[in-house]
Amino acid sequence: MSGVAPGNGAGPRGRDPAGTAGAVTPGDVAPVAGTGDVWDARVAGALAFLRRRLTGQYEVDEFGFDRELTDAVINPLLRPMYRDWFRVEVRGLVHLPATGPGLVVANHSGTVALDALMLALAVHDEHPAHRYLRLLGADLVFRTPFLSEVARKGGATLACNADVERLLDNDELVGVFPEGFKGVGKLYRDRYRLQRFGRGGFVSAALRTGTPIIPAAIVGAEEIYPMIANARPLARLLGMPYFPVTPTFPWLGPLGLVPLPSKWLIEFGEPIDVLPYAEDHDDPVVVYNLADLVREHIQSTLDNLLQVRAAGDYAR
Amino acid sequence: MNTGQAPEVVLVTGVSRYLGAQAAARLALDPRIGRVIGLDPNDPTAETSTLLAGTVEVVRADLRTAELAKIMVEYDVRAVVHLAVAAAPDPRAGGRAAMKEQNVIGTMQLLAACQQAPLLRKLVVRSSTAAYGRSFRDPAVFVEDTEPRDLPRGGFARDVLDIEGYVRGFRRRAPHVAATVLRFAPFIGHRANTSLTRYFSLPLVPTVLGRDPRLQFVHVDDAMEILHRSVVENHSGTFNVAGPGAITLSQAVRRAGRVAVPVPEPGMSAVALFARQYGGLSFSLDQLDLFVSGRVVDVTRLAREFNISPRTTEEAFADFLRGLGNSGVLPHSTIRAAEQAILDGIRAVRAAGRGTPQGGGR
Numbered sequence: 001m002s003g004v005a006p007g008n009g010a011g012p013r014g015r016d017p018a019g020t021a022g023a024v025t026p027g028d029v030a031p032v033a034g035t036g037d038v039w040d041a042r043v044a045g046a047l048a049f050l051r052r053r054l055t056g057q058y059e060v061d062e063f064g065f066d067r068e069l070t071d072a073v074i075n076p077l078l079r080p081m082y083r084d085w086f087r088v089e090v091r092g093l094v095h096l097p098a099t100g101p102g103l104v105v106a107n108h109s110g111t112v113a114l115d116a117l118m119l120a121l122a123v124h125d126e127h128p129a130h131r132y133l134r135l136l137g138a139d140l141v142f143r144t145p146f147l148s149e150v151a152r153k154g155g156a157t158l159a160c161n162a163d164v165e166r167l168l169d170n171d172e173l174v175g176v177f178p179e180g181f182k183g184v185g186k187l188y189r190d191r192y193r194l195q196r197f198g199r200g201g202f203v204s205a206a207l208r209t210g211t212p213i214i215p216a217a218i219v220g221a222e223e224i225y226p227m228i229a230n231a232r233p234l235a236r237l238l239g240m241p242y243f244p245v246t247p248t249f250p251w252l253g254p255l256g257l258v259p260l261p262s263k264w265l266i267e268f269g270e271p272i273d274v275l276p277y278a279e280d281h282d283d284p285v286v287v288y289n290l291a292d293l294v295r296e297h298i299q300s301t302l303d304n305l306l307q308v309r310a311a312g313d314y315a316r
Numbered sequence: 317m318n319t320g321q322a323p324e325v326v327l328v329t330g331v332s333r334y335l336g337a338q339a340a341a342r343l344a345l346d347p348r349i350g351r352v353i354g355l356d357p358n359d360p361t362a363e364t365s366t367l368l369a370g371t372v373e374v375v376r377a378d379l380r381t382a383e384l385a386k387i388m389v390e391y392d393v394r395a396v397v398h399l400a401v402a403a404a405p406d407p408r409a410g411g412r413a414a415m416k417e418q419n420v421i422g423t424m425q426l427l428a429a430c431q432q433a434p435l436l437r438k439l440v441v442r443s444s445t446a447a448y449g450r451s452f453r454d455p456a457v458f459v460e461d462t463e464p465r466d467l468p469r470g471g472f473a474r475d476v477l478d479i480e481g482y483v484r485g486f487r488r489r490a491p492h493v494a495a496t497v498l499r500f501a502p503f504i505g506h507r508a509n510t511s512l513t514r515y516f517s518l519p520l521v522p523t524v525l526g527r528d529p530r531l532q533f534v535h536v537d538d539a540m541e542i543l544h545r546s547v548v549e550n551h552s553g554t555f556n557v558a559g560p561g562a563i564t565l566s567q568a569v570r571r572a573g574r575v576a577v578p579v580p581e582p583g584m585s586a587v588a589l590f591a592r593q594y595g596g597l598s599f600s601l602d603q604l605d606l607f608v609s610g611r612v613v614d615v616t617r618l619a620r621e622f623n624i625s626p627r628t629t630e631e632a633f634a635d636f637l638r639g640l641g642n643s644g645v646l647p648h649s650t651i652r653a654a655e656q657a658i659l660d661g662i663r664a665v666r667a668a669g670r671g672t673p674q675g676g677g678r
Binding site: 051 | 454459462530567573610658
């Protein structure tokens with residue numbers, strides 16, 4: 001996106017770092033040839049996008065991932081939050097594979113699982129291969145109308161071994177949060193203390209498919225909705241795993257839904273090669289020990305990143 | 317894959333319906349097969365009787381009578397193709413109660429007769445991907461070994477589970493019979509006429525609010541091919557039969573040039589009633605399950621065993637749309653014309669605003 005046309009009053013909406021929103025694909029109405037008119041191309045691209053959506057001329061994979069919608073709508077909506085609100089800074093990108101399968105295992109926090117969305121955007125926008133992180137979600141996500149469909153279109157699927165192994169067999173990069181609701185719904189006073197990693201189902205999936213595990217530590221998400229209490233009766237009534245009470249929610253109503261603008265740091269660690277243990281994929285002790293290893297790795301990276309942030313040792 | 321074992325006498329159930337008649341007629345045309353006997357308690361319709369004429373010997377008998385065992389012996393039946401499995405209740409033939417009677421009790425009796433037929437070596441049973449049930453804890457893609465987590469709500473899906481249960485028992489008791497269970501995805505194609513194809517032919521298509529399920533179809537011709545080869549070759553086992561890939565319901569509606577009308581889930585039954593009255597459309601809990609959860613299966617086992625690559629779901633649906641013609645409320649040509657008109661309009665306005673005809677970026 002170089003050279004905005006002079007005299008066009010370069011609009012304030014023209015920011016699109018990945019340059020994906022208005023991409024013109026074959027079969028679209030061609031922009032006026034030879035003029036280099038950026039706005040004309042943009043209008044034509046946007047109209048062609050609308051036409052493709054209205055006529056169903058796009059593809060989804062068997063999990064329901066709608067790549068075009070993710071590029072043109074979901075990611076652009078998340079990007080301002082990523083860049084300007086949380087000012088996410090990413091380290092250790094070299095540890096993400098440019099091709100082939102990988103299982104990214106991260107800590108989970110923040111009352112609302114924005115950390116998953118920010119992690120996926122970090123992988124897509126910051127890594128040179130612009131890969132899509134296929135997130136795994138709890139069944140509650142897929143039970144909930146609207147949310148379930150947005151999640152699937154964004155590339156997420158249910159956290160179950162069948163789906164993980166299928167994605168990894170398809171050479172996808174998969175993102176998993178083994179703490180689940182225990183992590184995302186913990187109180188503010190427990191911040192940055194990793195919860196139990198379940199039964200380590202993610203490890204057996206990695207072992208069965210021979211996929212490297214890439215630990216990821218996310219600092220910043222704990223502060224976005226600091227949960228001071230959990231209104232359990234209300235949660236039970238609404239069928240939710242927890243009902244958060246934060247300094248602003250539910251007191252300020254919808255305003256309480258605005259996340260606090262904490263500074264985020266995400267660090268990917270060195271991949272853990274599981275091939276030496278591949279034969280023991282059904283040995284619960286091997287699985288448990290490997291899960292523990294990953295957990296300790298993430299915990300120590302978290303402690304380290306917290307010091308970095310406390311020292312103000314980052315770009316902005 | 318095992319060839320050269322085509323059975324001499326084949327019995328096909330459910331020949332008064334399109335699928336059964338089509339399969340029986342095709343088997344009768346195969347020179348490797350001597351006789352094809354069509355079994356059905358009802359008279360063939362005008363359409364199916366022309367398919368069956370002259371090639372298939374039609375016997376009018378109910379699956380639930382003792383006659384069946386006699387017929388099996390009398391005709392020296394070597395293979396049974398069980399297609400008398402109804403996917404939707406027929407209001408003129410007793411509705412859901414009769415459908416269940418035919419599907420479940422009929423299969424039970426047929427398998428009992430099969431067990432007593434000394435020459436029988438092959439059994440092919442029509443099943444459905446509805447056998448996977450419906451749960452929010454289901455994996456995105458079902459393989460043949462996936463167990464259903466929750467009992468499905470739909471009558472057809474429950475029947476299918478019962479039928480497969482009977483076949484499992486039959487396999488144990490009659491190990492000398494090669495049993496093939498074909499789990500078909502919903503049929504589609506330019507000639508297919510099912511409750512789903514009628515649904516996509518509605519001008520306004522009711523969908524469940526907040527749900528956009530992934531759908532999968534199998535082209536009728538591919539289904540026929542696989543069915544036929546299950547009889548003339550040897551493919552024992554259970555197989556998913558579907559077009560690879562998936563499309564979402566909203567996508568399918570848009571591709572058909574239709575307009576989706578999202579309705580809250582509890583309101584769907586009212587819509588179903590309305591649709592039955594005015595569109596001749598039967599809309600059951602089976603469809604509702606499908607439209608909430610969707611259903612996608614893996615076809616690796618099918619492709620490997622039959623050495624076949626069926627039309628993808630997208631291709632099969634495109635073939636159905638060719639048969640439907642450009643009849644929607646929102647034809648693609650209209651959308652394309654609108655796009656061009658808007659673009660031309662904007663270009664004209666911008667050119668006028670600048671005072672020069674196009675070309676700002678120099």
